[in-house]
Amino acid sequence: MVTHALSRPWPSGRRGGAGAAHRRPGRPGPAAVVAAALAVGLLAGAAPPTGPRPASGTAPEQLYVAPWGRDSWPGTKARPFATLPRAQRAVRARTPHLASDLVVNLRGGTYRLRDTLRLSGTAGDSGRDGHRVTYQAYGYGTARQERVTLSGGRRVLGWRAPRRPGGAWRADVGDLTTRQLYVDGRRVPRAALGGGLPGRVRTTATGYVTDSPAPRGWRNPRDIEFAYTLPFWVDARCGVADITGARGHTVITMDQPCWRLARALYEDDGEPLTGPTDVLASPSFLRRPGSWYLDRSRPGHHVLHYLPRPGQDPRRTEVVAPVLETLVSGTGRPGAPLRDVTLRGLTFAHATWRAPDEPAGFVSAWALYKRPGVRTWLTVPGNVAFRGADGVRVEGNRFTHLGAQALELSRAPPAPPCGTTSSPTCPAAGSSWAARHPTPAASAAATGSPTTTSTTSARSTGVPRASAAPPPTAPSSPTTRSTTCRTAASWPGPTPTCRASPAAPASSATACSARTASWATAAASTCAASRAPRTPTGPSSRATR
Structure with a gap:
């Protein structure tokens, strides 16, 4: 997996949780460096367009959303929708028969999301036959582009x-x-x-x-x-x-x-x-x-x-x-990726990440962290995340006021998740070398410094999920097997529920639902040990956070 947080690769600050940024004088701006690396690296590995291209001159179909609109309206420029979920339903009704690109224009303002905007390769959110589905700020690319914020805050x-x-x-x-x-x-x-x-x-x-x-x-x-x-x-x-x-x-x-x-x-x-x-x-x-x-x-x-x-x-x-841990998620599965979707001209803001509140805390090396019973390193998830996607473009956006990583691109695994204790393909992690040399694929958490993305086009289905990088000086390390490790965090299908009981031995690991597992987050499930979170015993408990 490659997870890009388009922010500073420096440690988090002392106050406010994982990821308060520090800037060292005399260094080039990491936002620019990482954005450039993202654009260059992923554009170099981007897949060629699939399917026939639309005929030149075919005008895209337009839908409109505005803070002053109504979801009972038809989504035209004069009578726009009010919410993104309503616009998404209109998109899904049109994608089976796309004859041109489809553009959802968001008028200026702040859209406070009550839930994650979930784009799925199997639910009708993908482009089709060479036509793309685009969510963009109204007037994108012109002098009259309006400022649009997708907020997960309250x-x-x-x-x-x-x-x-x-x-x-x-x-x-x-x-x-x-x-x-x-x-x-x-x-x-x-x-x-x-x-x-x-x-x-x-x-x-x-x-x-x-x-x-x-x-x-x-x-x-x-x-x-x-x-x-x-x-x-x-x-x-x-x-x-x-x-x-x-x-x-x-x-x-x-x-x-x-x-x-x-x-x-x-x-x-x-x-x-x-x-x-x-x-x-x-x-x-x-x-x-x-x-x-x-x-x-x-x-x-x-x-x-x-x-x-x-x-x-x-x-x-x-x-x-x-409030939200994921603002926008895009998921596909092997053979049916989310494809040909564009996000451009948008500001993604006000998302959190509450995993450090858990009894396992945040024991980290850069943007990697540990959980009991999981032999690989886990990566801080993205507040905007695409898992199992093909031909997704993230262009001219701004990421700010975030508590996890800004943007995550990861592959859809071809096998069911977890099996952390039984699978021979999962090498043990946590060596002193791994602690001091975390994988370069991970970058620091985005927490407050605004970051603007350049054009990005990626096949996230072709990028292996990263585990702790093996030392280059240790030939015996399982260098070829580490990329085959899987956690439920990268599994795009229905998330299994936690089946372990509190009395189960610590050696038994299970895939746990993002809403029920002790170690899971709303952004991604993890292959967690069966140790249950501690039961509140007093008037205040960290388990209630």
Whole structure:
């Protein structure tokens, strides 16, 4: 698989989850470098057009969508549709009999997606007989091109003033869970301590011990997350399971299996995993203006706390919380790829990625991360993802305010997913070499820096899904077998449900549904171990995030 995040290949920041970008002075802009590489590399490998080309001069059929339209209207320029799902239904009704290209024109404005826009090779979203289906900003390529944003975010309204001057504003947000927040178009950080653990700290098999009593006063400890910024642009996140102690010492117990995975990976050279570079997500840390905290102590009745900057009134400010993990997905299957679809002139914004909230956290090497029971590295998914597609063009778009990777192109596997423990084609990963030399096919997560794509045309069906790259100096490494590993993340068909019970042995792996598995995300399922997520035992639990 090749996954391209058209953003910085630098480590994530300390606050706000995986992927806050850092720019090193004196280096060329990675956005431009990666965009150029994407255009050159994929154009070089693009497949020739299939099927007959439309006769020259054949005018494309036009459909229109506008924020002020109505889905009961016919989708004309004067009477446009209101939503993309309605336009998609109109496209599917026309593709079986395409006589020309079909263009869906989006008028200027923000389209807040309630669900992922899912394009399928078997549901009628593909072009046909050499004709393409295009979704584009109205006026694309002209001086009158309108600005169109596809947003996976939700505006936060209903703010309540603080109980004391200078305190945090609050808003009821239902069951909202997110790792990012944007205020007036800027990403704002989660509440953070602003440094590592206080006192003299010692690493243990289950976490840390410090002689400082301060951590015992941190509120909602099971919401707390430790951030690690490590050499070679490596970033990690692990949650706290409990904080206890007495008689001059504090014991911090970390989430499992995150702590076990982190020690196995980062202590491979014999050095103990040092304390975190920052500590996040407790109401005790909500002291810096422009920071936030999400209280999930009452399931289904979450409360967002925001400490505004001087002069800022949340009631008169646009506050957006990303909700969706995938904005647009395109899927096909062997023999029936999604084909001949174009996205151009669009801005993709406000998507999140919540996998680091899981008990396995985010133990990573660049854009690769680990999960128990999975012997290959997993790749941070794209907020716009095409799996099993042919002749897809992504042209002149902008990716911004994203919590995962920007754009993913991966192949459709020819075999059912998973079998991670039984398949001889899956080599073990996690060596010290792999930790320090992640596959070049992975790039860093897109989180806040806007990126514009150049023209891209790709056959994602021909690109193997990448696992940890074997060391070039080790001939015995399974270099030819690593590309045949499969996870459910790359399987485009119906996702199997999780069949393992909580008591199943850790060695048994199973493909789990993106909505039911403990390790799955809405963007992609994974071949996960059968360990169930921990059951909430108190008023606040990381499992409810």
